[in-house]
Amino acid sequence: MDQRLSFVTLAVADLAASRAFYCDGLGWEPALEVPDDVLMIEVGERLVLSLWVREAFEAEVGPIASGPGVAPFTLAHNVATREEVDAALATARSAGADPVSPAQERVWGGFTGYFADPDGYRWEVAYNPGPIGSKVLP
Known part of the structure; x- marks a missing residue:
């Protein structure tokens, strides 16, 4: 397996709010948009940030753990x-x-x-x- 990372996918509660933040607020350009489902932004050479609606994320990946605190990564x-x-x-x-x-x-x-x-x-x-x-x- 090649040593590389291709996608970082974040499950988001409100895709419109995420789009407003990343695209309108930070000025990043969408590479692919599927309304009410996913927004993909090329953030580096061969690296995509994928913002995926929580329900669709869970349907494919499995239940999202929740609890107090922050996600254990930055x-x-x-x-x-x-x-x-x-x-x-x-x-x-x-x-x-x-x-x-x-x-x-x-x-x-x-x-x-x-x-x-x-x-x-x-x-x-x-x-x-x-x-x-x-x-x-x-």
């Missing part, structure tokens, strides 16, 4: 400078994101902050000055 948007972290977090807030935590210096040398999308999925906006950080920048 999505990340890396940028080349600390200033770009602040700008991306401001854009997300303007789009209606929950501003989970402001950007701050991290013990590992980076500068990151977090926001949540309409379904509460946590996005990290990060400046990572290390070698792995440069691998993920365009």
Whole structure:
């Protein structure tokens, strides 16, 4: 099996709210839309973010676990400078994101902050000055 990731699929409660956030608010372009079912956005070379209505997701994948807390993963948007972290977090807030935590210096040398999308999925906006950080920048 090739070492790669092709899709990240998020089950969403309200596809219209997710579209408004990601497309209208953040300015991302849909690659495929099926009304009331799924919205796919190309977010990288050969990488698609798929926003899928919860009921359709559960019908194919199985029941969604629920409970207190947040999903045990984050999505990340890396940028080349600390200033770009602040700008991306401001854009997300303007789009209606929950501003989970402001950007701050991290013990590992980076500068990151977090926001949540309409379904509460946590996005990290990060400046990572290390070698792995440069691998993920365009």
